[in-house]
Amino acid sequence: KSNLAALNALSVANKLRSILLDDGRGTLPTLPFVNSDSTLRLGSTVDSLWGIMGYAFSKYRIQPVRISDVRFRYATRPALPSVGAANVRVASFNVLNYFNGNGTGGGFPTERGAHSAAEFTRQRDKIISAIAAINADVVGLIEIENDGTGVNSAIQDLVNGVNAVMGTGTYSIVNDGAAKQTYGTDAIRCGIIYKTATVTASGAALLSPNTVFNRPPLAQVFKVNATDSVFSFVINHFKSKGCSGSSGADADQADGQSCYNQTRKLQAGELVNFIRTIVIPAAGSAHVLSMGDYNAYFEEDPLDSIRAMGYTVLSEAKHYSYLFSGLVGSLDNAFVSTSLLPSVTGVAKWNINAAEPTHLGYDDLKDDGGSDFSNPWAGSYTPTPFRSSDHDPVIVGLNLAKKTGIAPLTQDGLSLYPNPATGQIMLQYGQAGTVQLYNALGQQVSRIRLEEGIPVQAIDISRLAPGVYWMKLDDAAGNRYIRQFICR
Numbered sequence: 045k046s047n048l049a050a051l052n053a054l055s056v057a058n059k060l061r062s063i064l065l066d067d068g069r070g071t072l073p074t075l076p077f078v079n080s081d082s083t084l085r086l087g088s089t090v091d092s093l094w095g096i097m098g099y100a101f102s103k104y105r106i107q108p109v110r111i112s113d114v115r116f117r118y119a120t121r122p123a124l125p126s127v128g129a130a131n132v133r134v135a136s137f138n139v140l141n142y143f144n145g146n147g148t149g150g151g152f153p154t155e156r157g158a159h160s161a162a163e164f165t166r167q168r169d170k171i172i173s174a175i176a177a178i179n180a181d182v183v184g185l186i187e188i189e190n191d192g193t194g195v196n197s198a199i200q201d202l203v204n205g206v207n208a209v210m211g212t213g214t215y216s217i218v219n220d221g222a223a224k225q226t227y228g229t230d231a232i233r234c235g236i237i238y239k240t241a242t243v244t245a246s247g248a249a250l251l252s253p254n255t256v257f258n259r260p261p262l263a264q265v266f267k268v269n270a271t272d273s274v275f276s277f278v279i280n281h282f283k284s285k286g287c288s289g290s291s292g293a294d295a296d297q298a299d300g301q302s303c304y305n306q307t308r309k310l311q312a313g314e315l316v317n318f319i320r321t322i323v324i325p326a327a328g329s330a331h332v333l334s335m336g337d338y339n340a341y342f343e344e345d346p347l348d349s350i351r352a353m354g355y356t357v358l359s360e361a362k363h364y365s366y367l368f369s370g371l372v373g374s375l376d377n378a379f380v381s382t383s384l385l386p387s388v389t390g391v392a393k394w395n396i397n398a399a400e401p402t403h404l405g406y407d408d409l410k411d412d413g414g415s416d417f418s419n420p421w422a423g424s425y426t427p428t429p430f431r432s433s434d435h436d437p438v439i440v441g442l443n444l445a446k447k448t449g450i451a452p453l454t455q456d457g458l459s460l461y462p463n464p465a466t467g468q469i470m471l472q473y474g475q476a477g478t479v480q481l482y483n484a485l486g487q488q489v490s491r492i493r494l495e496e497g498i499p500v501q502a503i504d505i506s507r508l509a510p511g512v513y514w515m516k517l518d519d520a521a522g523n524r525y526i527r528q529f530i531c532r
Contacts, residue, residue: 147196
């Protein structure tokens with residue numbers, strides 16, 4: 045279903061209610077309109093304004109008679125948002141081309157990111173400040189240099205810096221096993237760091253091998269130390285909306301979704317396939333949380349297709365994480381499997397970046413050759429989380445309860461057969477209880493009541509489609525037994 049009419053109506057409405065406040069000068073010795081923190085956040089309003097309205101350069105604009113007479117009601121910077129009574133906090137954060145040169149203080153300018161060691165220090169301090177403030181147990185990183193996980197790598201440099209602030213050994217790196225991710229072709233990659241005191245990485249890191257991704261999704265199974273509960277975390281960075289090289293179905297279709305939307309839809313489908321066929325079987329659990337920069341807004345095709353495949357996109361359409369051309373939206377999102385949804389205690393987008401002006405970022409505006417193009421407002425830089433990136437971090441709270449005891453079943457107490465000829469699983473148990481069958485999406489596909497005193501009972505699986513399933517048995521004594529099986 046096309047949203048083109050609604051998109052056009054919204055675009056017209058936005059233009060009709062937009063007026064530019066113009067300072068009227070080509071150069072400025074000081075920043076106009078900002079507060080004592082050198083910021084004019086999104087959401088600030090004008091209480092007093094006296095000026096002349098005109099139309100120039102395709103915009104209605106007001107030229108104040110005197111800048112000093114403009115009075116603002118400044119929007120306050122938000123505190124770290126709550127995500128409820130979680131025992132695990134998971135975050136995703138786009139770190140805006142975090143490249144550390146050669147890892148020993150040289151190697152600048154880099155392919156992306158900071159052009160000098162001094163500028164990198166500014167960037168590094170802001171990113172570390174933000175991650176330390178978020179204080180999540182698992183953090184998915186986006187736009188970090190694709191140079192592996194060795195001692196001089198960008199991700200190791202970042203972890204070293206965070207641990208210097210938060211304590212030795214606080215965070216560890218998920219090692220994807222490669223000096224450089226070779227499945228993708230980009231200079232940037234996704235990465236994961238985690239608190240070893242809260243969670244344990246279980247098994248090897250998993251990378252999607254599908255070549256539709258220029259930056260492959262990275263997954264890791266985690267066990268919650270306090271409860272032994274298991275969930276899988278996937279961090280992603282879909283194809284951008286930039287139009288360079290786009291053609292055919294990937295050209296701008298004039299539907300508000302810009303270029304490469306077809307590729308992003310394909311990436312959404314392959315992400316779910318990666319989760320279903322690789323991540324869930326490796327975890328032995330349908331609990332999946334996927335986060336990252338999908339380069340798709342809340343109601344665009346890629347996220348709609350993920351919803352259609354049985355997952356829930358968290359947050360609300362009004363929440364934002366990115367600002368482009370004066371308009372806000374949410375390119376950064378999180379979705380969960382049906383089985384994990386009841387464990388979500390909250391989701392928040394901490395608006396520390398999108399709502400802040402760009403002059404507060406790390407860029408010192410010096411060119412690569414060292415000529416002085418210095419930022420006249422360089423004194424406004426602070427090593428705080430605000431404008432540490434161009435994307436806002438997303439935080440999800442999970443409450444993963446401790447598993448109940450496992451019934452002391454003998455080896456032949458639960459017999460499962462891949463696609464048995466009779467289309468049945470024979471369950472030998474003999475106690476009252478309930479059996480539930482779940483598919484790879486975490487959706488319940490069958491529920492059977494066990495009767496007391498019947499030693500062998502049959503569970504019909506003849507109507508199940510081929511795939512991976514889980515059986516969960518709960519008996520009257522509160523014991524639980526979970527077993528995976530495959531229909532072929």
